[in-house]
Amino acid sequence: MRAGVVVGARPGVEELAVRAEELGLDSFWVNDTPMVHGDPFVALALCAKATRRIRLGIGVTSPALRSAPAAASGLASLNALAPGRIVCGVGTGNTARRTLGMRPVTSARLEEFTAALQELCAGRPAAYREGDRVREVWFLHAAGHVNTADPVEFVVAALLGPKAAAVAGRRGTGLVSFGLLDPAAWRALHEVRRRAAAPEEEPGGPGSYLVTALHVLDGDEDRHGDAARDATGHLVLSLLAFAADTAAEDPAVADGLGPGGREAVRRLLERRGTTATAPDRHTRLYPGYLGRIAPQDRDLVLPPLMDALALVGTRDELLARIATLERAGVDELLVQPVVDPPAEMARLAELLARP
Structure with a gap:
Protein backbone atom coordinates (compact mmCIF):
# COMPACT_ATOMS: atom_id res chain seq x y z
CA MET A 1 0.00 0.00 0.00
CA HIS A 215 1.21 4.00 16.63
CA VAL A 216 3.54 0.99 16.45
CA LEU A 217 3.76 -0.72 19.82
CA ASP A 218 7.20 -1.25 21.29
CA GLY A 219 7.57 -4.66 22.92
CA ASP A 220 5.01 -5.18 25.67
CA GLU A 221 3.87 -1.53 25.61
CA ASP A 222 0.29 -0.84 26.71
CA ARG A 223 -1.77 -0.34 23.54
CA HIS A 224 -3.91 2.21 25.38
CA GLY A 225 -1.09 3.86 27.35
CA ASP A 226 -0.02 7.50 27.31
CA ALA A 227 2.19 7.16 24.22
CA ALA A 228 -0.60 5.59 22.18
CA ARG A 229 -3.13 8.16 23.43
CA ASP A 230 -0.82 11.03 22.51
CA ALA A 231 -0.29 9.63 19.00
CA THR A 232 -3.99 9.02 18.32
CA GLY A 233 -5.78 11.43 20.65
CA HIS A 234 -6.21 14.16 18.04
CA LEU A 235 -8.51 11.89 16.03
CA VAL A 236 -10.54 10.89 19.08
CA LEU A 237 -10.85 14.49 20.27
CA SER A 238 -11.93 15.55 16.77
CA LEU A 239 -14.79 13.03 16.90
CA LEU A 240 -15.78 14.09 20.41
CA ALA A 241 -15.72 17.75 19.37
CA PHE A 242 -17.93 16.97 16.39
CA ALA A 243 -20.35 15.01 18.59
CA ALA A 244 -20.42 17.86 21.12
CA ASP A 245 -20.91 20.47 18.41
CA THR A 246 -23.83 18.59 16.85
CA ALA A 247 -25.39 17.20 20.05
CA ALA A 248 -28.35 19.58 19.93
CA GLU A 249 -29.09 19.29 16.21
CA ASP A 250 -28.21 15.60 15.78
CA PRO A 251 -27.93 13.68 19.07
CA ALA A 252 -27.51 10.44 17.12
CA VAL A 253 -23.81 11.21 16.67
CA ALA A 254 -23.13 11.27 20.41
CA ASP A 255 -25.58 8.43 21.04
CA GLY A 256 -23.68 6.28 18.56
CA LEU A 257 -20.57 6.53 20.73
CA GLY A 258 -22.21 4.53 23.52
CA PRO A 259 -22.49 5.41 27.22
CA GLY A 260 -18.76 6.00 27.64
CA GLY A 261 -18.61 8.21 24.58
CA ARG A 262 -21.63 10.25 25.64
CA GLU A 263 -20.01 10.83 29.02
CA ALA A 264 -16.78 11.89 27.30
CA VAL A 265 -18.76 14.39 25.21
CA ARG A 266 -20.36 15.78 28.36
CA ARG A 267 -16.97 16.12 30.04
CA LEU A 268 -15.47 17.78 26.97
CA LEU A 269 -18.20 20.43 26.90
CA GLU A 270 -17.81 21.04 30.62
CA ARG A 271 -14.01 21.16 30.37
CA ARG A 272 -14.15 23.65 27.51
CA GLY A 273 -16.62 25.84 29.37
CA THR A 274 -19.42 25.68 26.81
CA THR A 275 -22.67 23.91 26.00
CA ALA A 276 -24.15 22.07 23.02
CA THR A 277 -26.43 25.02 22.29
CA ALA A 278 -24.03 27.95 22.83
CA PRO A 279 -23.77 29.90 19.55
CA ASP A 280 -20.04 30.46 20.09
CA ARG A 281 -19.23 26.87 21.09
CA HIS A 282 -16.95 26.49 18.04
CA THR A 283 -14.56 28.98 19.66
CA ARG A 284 -14.23 26.68 22.68
CA LEU A 285 -14.33 23.23 21.08
CA TYR A 286 -11.87 23.63 18.21
CA PRO A 287 -8.74 25.45 19.48
CA GLY A 288 -5.80 23.10 18.91
CA TYR A 289 -7.94 21.01 16.56
CA LEU A 290 -6.00 18.08 15.05
CA GLY A 291 -2.94 19.01 17.06
CA ARG A 292 -1.25 17.13 19.87
CA ILE A 293 -3.62 16.77 22.80
CA ALA A 294 -2.92 18.17 26.26
CA PRO A 295 -1.93 15.58 28.90
CA GLN A 296 -5.01 16.51 30.96
CA ASP A 297 -7.24 15.36 28.08
CA ARG A 298 -5.80 11.85 27.85
CA ASP A 299 -8.72 10.51 29.89
CA LEU A 300 -11.06 11.50 27.05
CA VAL A 301 -9.18 9.27 24.60
CA LEU A 302 -11.30 6.19 25.20
CA PRO A 303 -9.86 2.81 24.13
CA PRO A 304 -12.91 1.86 21.99
CA LEU A 305 -12.63 5.12 20.08
CA MET A 306 -8.87 4.70 19.65
CA ASP A 307 -9.44 1.23 18.23
CA ALA A 308 -12.19 2.46 15.91
CA LEU A 309 -10.34 5.46 14.44
CA ALA A 310 -6.61 4.73 14.59
Whole structure:
Protein backbone atom coordinates (compact mmCIF):
# COMPACT_ATOMS: atom_id res chain seq x y z
CA MET A 1 0.00 0.00 0.00
CA ARG A 2 1.13 3.54 -0.72
CA ALA A 3 1.71 5.88 2.21
CA GLY A 4 1.64 9.61 2.89
CA VAL A 5 1.16 12.16 5.64
CA VAL A 6 -1.25 15.01 6.42
CA VAL A 7 -0.15 18.09 8.38
CA GLY A 8 -1.32 21.60 9.20
CA ALA A 9 0.17 24.56 7.34
CA ARG A 10 2.87 26.41 9.26
CA PRO A 11 6.32 27.91 8.66
CA GLY A 12 8.86 25.18 7.97
CA VAL A 13 6.34 22.72 6.58
CA GLU A 14 8.47 22.32 3.45
CA GLU A 15 11.18 20.72 5.59
CA LEU A 16 8.74 17.97 6.52
CA ALA A 17 7.83 17.53 2.84
CA VAL A 18 11.51 17.12 1.94
CA ARG A 19 11.95 14.54 4.69
CA ALA A 20 8.81 12.68 3.56
CA GLU A 21 10.22 12.53 0.04
CA GLU A 22 13.59 11.31 1.32
CA LEU A 23 11.81 8.53 3.23
CA GLY A 24 10.13 7.37 0.04
CA LEU A 25 6.59 8.35 1.04
CA ASP A 26 4.16 8.83 -1.82
CA SER A 27 2.27 11.99 -0.87
CA PHE A 28 2.30 14.99 1.44
CA TRP A 29 -1.01 16.71 2.26
CA VAL A 30 -1.85 19.98 4.01
CA ASN A 31 -5.21 20.65 5.69
CA ASP A 32 -7.47 23.45 4.47
CA THR A 33 -8.97 24.66 7.76
CA PRO A 34 -9.10 28.48 7.93
CA MET A 35 -8.83 30.00 11.43
CA VAL A 36 -7.20 26.75 12.65
CA HIS A 37 -4.11 26.27 10.45
CA GLY A 38 -2.20 28.39 7.96
CA ASP A 39 -3.01 28.52 4.26
CA PRO A 40 -2.39 25.23 2.40
CA PHE A 41 -1.72 26.85 -0.98
CA VAL A 42 1.07 28.96 0.50
CA ALA A 43 2.48 25.93 2.33
CA LEU A 44 2.33 23.64 -0.70
CA ALA A 45 3.98 26.26 -2.92
CA LEU A 46 6.99 26.07 -0.61
CA CYS A 47 6.81 22.27 -0.67
CA ALA A 48 6.58 22.25 -4.47
CA LYS A 49 9.80 24.25 -4.80
CA ALA A 50 11.61 22.11 -2.24
CA THR A 51 10.66 18.64 -3.60
CA ARG A 52 10.92 16.80 -6.91
CA ARG A 53 8.86 13.61 -6.76
CA ILE A 54 6.33 13.43 -3.95
CA ARG A 55 2.67 14.22 -4.74
CA LEU A 56 1.25 17.26 -2.92
CA GLY A 57 -2.34 17.32 -1.71
CA ILE A 58 -4.95 19.76 -0.38
CA GLY A 59 -6.91 17.94 2.28
CA VAL A 60 -9.66 19.03 1.80
CA THR A 61 -11.16 22.22 0.37
CA SER A 62 -14.81 23.16 0.00
CA PRO A 63 -17.08 25.48 -2.02
CA ALA A 64 -17.97 27.24 1.22
CA LEU A 65 -14.31 28.15 1.76
CA ARG A 66 -13.18 29.13 -1.73
CA SER A 67 -14.89 29.97 -5.01
CA ALA A 68 -14.19 27.62 -7.89
CA PRO A 69 -12.14 30.23 -9.82
CA ALA A 70 -10.02 31.03 -6.76
CA ALA A 71 -9.45 27.36 -5.91
CA ALA A 72 -8.69 26.48 -9.53
CA SER A 73 -6.20 29.34 -9.74
CA GLY A 74 -4.43 28.04 -6.65
CA LEU A 75 -4.36 24.47 -7.95
CA ALA A 76 -3.19 25.41 -11.44
CA SER A 77 -0.51 27.65 -9.93
CA LEU A 78 0.74 24.76 -7.79
CA ASN A 79 0.62 22.56 -10.88
CA ALA A 80 2.97 25.01 -12.59
CA LEU A 81 5.44 24.59 -9.71
CA ALA A 82 5.04 20.79 -9.42
CA PRO A 83 3.67 19.56 -12.76
CA GLY A 84 1.45 16.50 -12.46
CA ARG A 85 2.05 16.15 -8.72
CA ILE A 86 -1.03 17.96 -7.36
CA VAL A 87 -3.94 16.23 -5.62
CA CYS A 88 -7.03 18.12 -4.48
CA GLY A 89 -9.44 16.77 -1.93
CA VAL A 90 -12.91 18.33 -2.05
CA GLY A 91 -15.70 17.98 0.49
CA THR A 92 -18.77 19.56 1.99
CA GLY A 93 -16.58 21.28 4.58
CA ASN A 94 -17.76 19.35 7.62
CA THR A 95 -14.65 20.16 9.67
CA ALA A 96 -13.53 23.46 8.20
CA ARG A 97 -17.08 24.84 8.23
CA ARG A 98 -17.83 23.79 11.79
CA THR A 99 -14.63 25.35 13.09
CA LEU A 100 -16.14 28.61 11.82
CA GLY A 101 -19.47 27.92 13.51
CA MET A 102 -21.11 27.19 10.14
CA ARG A 103 -22.74 24.14 8.60
CA PRO A 104 -21.40 22.07 5.69
CA VAL A 105 -22.70 22.61 2.17
CA THR A 106 -24.96 20.20 0.29
CA SER A 107 -23.72 17.36 -1.88
CA ALA A 108 -25.28 19.12 -4.90
CA ARG A 109 -23.12 22.18 -4.29
CA LEU A 110 -20.10 19.95 -3.77
CA GLU A 111 -20.71 18.29 -7.13
CA GLU A 112 -21.09 21.62 -8.93
CA PHE A 113 -17.85 22.85 -7.34
CA THR A 114 -15.96 19.67 -8.22
CA ALA A 115 -17.13 19.78 -11.83
CA ALA A 116 -16.05 23.41 -12.18
CA LEU A 117 -12.61 22.68 -10.70
CA GLN A 118 -12.09 19.73 -13.03
CA GLU A 119 -12.97 21.78 -16.09
CA LEU A 120 -10.97 24.87 -15.14
CA CYS A 121 -7.86 22.91 -14.10
CA ALA A 122 -7.98 21.13 -17.47
CA GLY A 123 -8.05 24.45 -19.32
CA ARG A 124 -11.72 24.24 -20.28
CA PRO A 125 -14.58 26.71 -19.62
CA ALA A 126 -16.84 26.12 -16.63
CA ALA A 127 -20.08 27.58 -15.35
CA TYR A 128 -19.58 29.90 -12.39
CA ARG A 129 -22.59 30.82 -10.26
CA GLU A 130 -23.20 33.66 -7.82
CA GLY A 131 -26.81 33.71 -6.69
CA ASP A 132 -29.03 33.72 -9.77
CA ARG A 133 -26.26 34.86 -12.11
CA VAL A 134 -24.31 32.20 -14.01
CA ARG A 135 -21.39 33.02 -16.28
CA GLU A 136 -18.92 30.93 -18.26
CA VAL A 137 -15.35 31.47 -17.06
CA TRP A 138 -11.90 30.14 -17.98
CA PHE A 139 -8.24 31.03 -17.57
CA LEU A 140 -7.68 34.11 -19.70
CA HIS A 141 -3.86 34.07 -19.46
CA ALA A 142 -2.87 30.45 -18.94
CA ALA A 143 0.49 30.25 -20.69
CA GLY A 144 3.31 31.22 -18.37
CA HIS A 145 0.95 31.81 -15.45
CA VAL A 146 -0.64 28.45 -14.59
CA ASN A 147 -0.42 24.84 -15.75
CA THR A 148 -3.58 23.31 -17.21
CA ALA A 149 -1.75 20.76 -19.36
CA ASP A 150 -0.72 18.32 -16.64
CA PRO A 151 -3.58 16.60 -14.80
CA VAL A 152 -4.67 17.45 -11.26
CA GLU A 153 -5.98 14.45 -9.30
CA PHE A 154 -9.29 15.01 -7.51
CA VAL A 155 -10.70 13.01 -4.60
CA VAL A 156 -14.04 13.50 -2.84
CA ALA A 157 -14.25 13.27 0.95
CA ALA A 158 -16.79 10.67 2.04
CA LEU A 159 -17.51 9.28 5.48
CA LEU A 160 -20.27 6.68 5.83
CA GLY A 161 -22.89 8.48 3.76
CA PRO A 162 -23.45 7.44 0.13
CA LYS A 163 -24.06 10.92 -1.34
CA ALA A 164 -20.41 11.99 -1.51
CA ALA A 165 -19.37 8.58 -2.86
CA ALA A 166 -21.97 8.97 -5.61
CA VAL A 167 -20.53 12.41 -6.44
CA ALA A 168 -17.11 10.76 -6.78
CA GLY A 169 -18.59 8.20 -9.15
CA ARG A 170 -20.35 10.72 -11.35
CA ARG A 171 -17.30 13.00 -11.49
CA GLY A 172 -14.79 10.16 -11.97
CA THR A 173 -12.76 11.07 -8.89
CA GLY A 174 -11.17 9.08 -6.09
CA LEU A 175 -12.30 8.90 -2.48
CA VAL A 176 -10.78 10.04 0.80
CA SER A 177 -12.16 9.24 4.25
CA PHE A 178 -11.12 9.93 7.83
CA GLY A 179 -10.69 7.33 10.55
CA LEU A 180 -12.68 4.77 8.54
CA LEU A 181 -11.02 1.46 9.41
CA ASP A 182 -13.98 -0.82 8.67
CA PRO A 183 -13.29 -2.78 5.46
CA ALA A 184 -17.02 -3.41 4.96
CA ALA A 185 -17.68 0.35 5.03
CA TRP A 186 -15.00 0.89 2.39
CA ARG A 187 -16.49 -1.81 0.18
CA ALA A 188 -19.89 -0.12 0.53
CA LEU A 189 -18.44 3.28 -0.48
CA HIS A 190 -16.74 1.74 -3.49
CA GLU A 191 -19.94 0.01 -4.54
CA VAL A 192 -21.88 3.29 -4.39
CA ARG A 193 -19.13 4.98 -6.36
CA ARG A 194 -19.07 2.15 -8.94
CA ARG A 195 -22.84 2.27 -9.48
CA ALA A 196 -22.74 6.04 -10.03
CA ALA A 197 -19.72 5.97 -12.36
CA ALA A 198 -19.93 6.35 -16.12
CA PRO A 199 -20.06 3.01 -18.00
CA GLU A 200 -16.87 3.76 -19.90
CA GLU A 201 -14.75 4.28 -16.78
CA GLU A 202 -11.83 1.91 -16.50
CA PRO A 203 -12.16 -0.95 -13.97
CA GLY A 204 -10.75 -0.15 -10.55
CA GLY A 205 -11.28 3.59 -10.89
CA PRO A 206 -9.26 6.39 -9.26
CA GLY A 207 -7.41 6.01 -5.96
CA SER A 208 -8.83 5.80 -2.45
CA TYR A 209 -7.13 7.40 0.57
CA LEU A 210 -7.57 6.66 4.27
CA VAL A 211 -6.59 9.36 6.79
CA THR A 212 -5.84 7.96 10.23
CA ALA A 213 -3.24 7.92 13.03
CA LEU A 214 -0.59 5.27 13.56
CA HIS A 215 1.21 4.00 16.63
CA VAL A 216 3.54 0.99 16.45
CA LEU A 217 3.76 -0.72 19.82
CA ASP A 218 7.20 -1.25 21.29
CA GLY A 219 7.57 -4.66 22.92
CA ASP A 220 5.01 -5.18 25.67
CA GLU A 221 3.87 -1.53 25.61
CA ASP A 222 0.29 -0.84 26.71
CA ARG A 223 -1.77 -0.34 23.54
CA HIS A 224 -3.91 2.21 25.38
CA GLY A 225 -1.09 3.86 27.35
CA ASP A 226 -0.02 7.50 27.31
CA ALA A 227 2.19 7.16 24.22
CA ALA A 228 -0.60 5.59 22.18
CA ARG A 229 -3.13 8.16 23.43
CA ASP A 230 -0.82 11.03 22.51
CA ALA A 231 -0.29 9.63 19.00
CA THR A 232 -3.99 9.02 18.32
CA GLY A 233 -5.78 11.43 20.65
CA HIS A 234 -6.21 14.16 18.04
CA LEU A 235 -8.51 11.89 16.03
CA VAL A 236 -10.54 10.89 19.08
CA LEU A 237 -10.85 14.49 20.27
CA SER A 238 -11.93 15.55 16.77
CA LEU A 239 -14.79 13.03 16.90
CA LEU A 240 -15.78 14.09 20.41
CA ALA A 241 -15.72 17.75 19.37
CA PHE A 242 -17.93 16.97 16.39
CA ALA A 243 -20.35 15.01 18.59
CA ALA A 244 -20.42 17.86 21.12
CA ASP A 245 -20.91 20.47 18.41
CA THR A 246 -23.83 18.59 16.85
CA ALA A 247 -25.39 17.20 20.05
CA ALA A 248 -28.35 19.58 19.93
CA GLU A 249 -29.09 19.29 16.21
CA ASP A 250 -28.21 15.60 15.78
CA PRO A 251 -27.93 13.68 19.07
CA ALA A 252 -27.51 10.44 17.12
CA VAL A 253 -23.81 11.21 16.67
CA ALA A 254 -23.13 11.27 20.41
CA ASP A 255 -25.58 8.43 21.04
CA GLY A 256 -23.68 6.28 18.56
CA LEU A 257 -20.57 6.53 20.73
CA GLY A 258 -22.21 4.53 23.52
CA PRO A 259 -22.49 5.41 27.22
CA GLY A 260 -18.76 6.00 27.64
CA GLY A 261 -18.61 8.21 24.58
CA ARG A 262 -21.63 10.25 25.64
CA GLU A 263 -20.01 10.83 29.02
CA ALA A 264 -16.78 11.89 27.30
CA VAL A 265 -18.76 14.39 25.21
CA ARG A 266 -20.36 15.78 28.36
CA ARG A 267 -16.97 16.12 30.04
CA LEU A 268 -15.47 17.78 26.97
CA LEU A 269 -18.20 20.43 26.90
CA GLU A 270 -17.81 21.04 30.62
CA ARG A 271 -14.01 21.16 30.37
CA ARG A 272 -14.15 23.65 27.51
CA GLY A 273 -16.62 25.84 29.37
CA THR A 274 -19.42 25.68 26.81
CA THR A 275 -22.67 23.91 26.00
CA ALA A 276 -24.15 22.07 23.02
CA THR A 277 -26.43 25.02 22.29
CA ALA A 278 -24.03 27.95 22.83
CA PRO A 279 -23.77 29.90 19.55
CA ASP A 280 -20.04 30.46 20.09
CA ARG A 281 -19.23 26.87 21.09
CA HIS A 282 -16.95 26.49 18.04
CA THR A 283 -14.56 28.98 19.66
CA ARG A 284 -14.23 26.68 22.68
CA LEU A 285 -14.33 23.23 21.08
CA TYR A 286 -11.87 23.63 18.21
CA PRO A 287 -8.74 25.45 19.48
CA GLY A 288 -5.80 23.10 18.91
CA TYR A 289 -7.94 21.01 16.56
CA LEU A 290 -6.00 18.08 15.05
CA GLY A 291 -2.94 19.01 17.06
CA ARG A 292 -1.25 17.13 19.87
CA ILE A 293 -3.62 16.77 22.80
CA ALA A 294 -2.92 18.17 26.26
CA PRO A 295 -1.93 15.58 28.90
CA GLN A 296 -5.01 16.51 30.96
CA ASP A 297 -7.24 15.36 28.08
CA ARG A 298 -5.80 11.85 27.85
CA ASP A 299 -8.72 10.51 29.89
CA LEU A 300 -11.06 11.50 27.05
CA VAL A 301 -9.18 9.27 24.60
CA LEU A 302 -11.30 6.19 25.20
CA PRO A 303 -9.86 2.81 24.13
CA PRO A 304 -12.91 1.86 21.99
CA LEU A 305 -12.63 5.12 20.08
CA MET A 306 -8.87 4.70 19.65
CA ASP A 307 -9.44 1.23 18.23
CA ALA A 308 -12.19 2.46 15.91
CA LEU A 309 -10.34 5.46 14.44
CA ALA A 310 -6.61 4.73 14.59
CA LEU A 311 -4.11 1.99 13.83
CA VAL A 312 -2.43 0.85 17.05
CA GLY A 313 -0.67 -2.47 17.38
CA THR A 314 2.47 -4.49 16.86
CA ARG A 315 4.12 -4.43 13.46
CA ASP A 316 2.56 -7.75 12.47
CA GLU A 317 -0.89 -6.69 13.70
CA LEU A 318 -0.72 -3.43 11.78
CA LEU A 319 0.46 -5.07 8.58
CA ALA A 320 -2.42 -7.54 8.79
CA ARG A 321 -5.00 -4.75 9.27
CA ILE A 322 -3.49 -2.71 6.46
CA ALA A 323 -3.57 -5.71 4.13
CA THR A 324 -7.27 -6.18 4.91
CA LEU A 325 -7.95 -2.52 4.13
CA GLU A 326 -6.00 -2.83 0.89
CA ARG A 327 -8.15 -5.77 -0.15
CA ALA A 328 -11.20 -3.59 0.60
CA GLY A 329 -9.97 -1.03 -1.94
CA VAL A 330 -7.85 1.42 0.08
CA ASP A 331 -4.88 2.44 -2.04
CA GLU A 332 -3.02 4.85 0.22
CA LEU A 333 -2.66 5.28 3.96
CA LEU A 334 -2.37 8.91 5.11
CA VAL A 335 -1.13 9.40 8.67
CA GLN A 336 -1.47 12.60 10.71
CA PRO A 337 1.71 12.86 12.84
CA VAL A 338 1.36 15.20 15.83
CA VAL A 339 3.87 14.12 18.50
CA ASP A 340 7.18 13.94 16.60
CA PRO A 341 6.38 14.23 12.86
CA PRO A 342 9.84 13.28 11.50
CA ALA A 343 10.02 10.21 13.73
CA GLU A 344 6.43 9.21 13.00
CA MET A 345 7.00 9.56 9.26
CA ALA A 346 10.08 7.36 9.55
CA ARG A 347 8.10 4.68 11.39
CA LEU A 348 5.39 4.78 8.72
CA ALA A 349 7.96 4.42 5.94
CA GLU A 350 9.69 1.56 7.77
CA LEU A 351 6.38 -0.23 8.42
CA LEU A 352 5.37 -0.14 4.76
CA ALA A 353 8.84 -0.48 3.26
CA ARG A 354 8.70 -2.39 0.01
CA PRO A 355 10.97 -5.44 -0.25
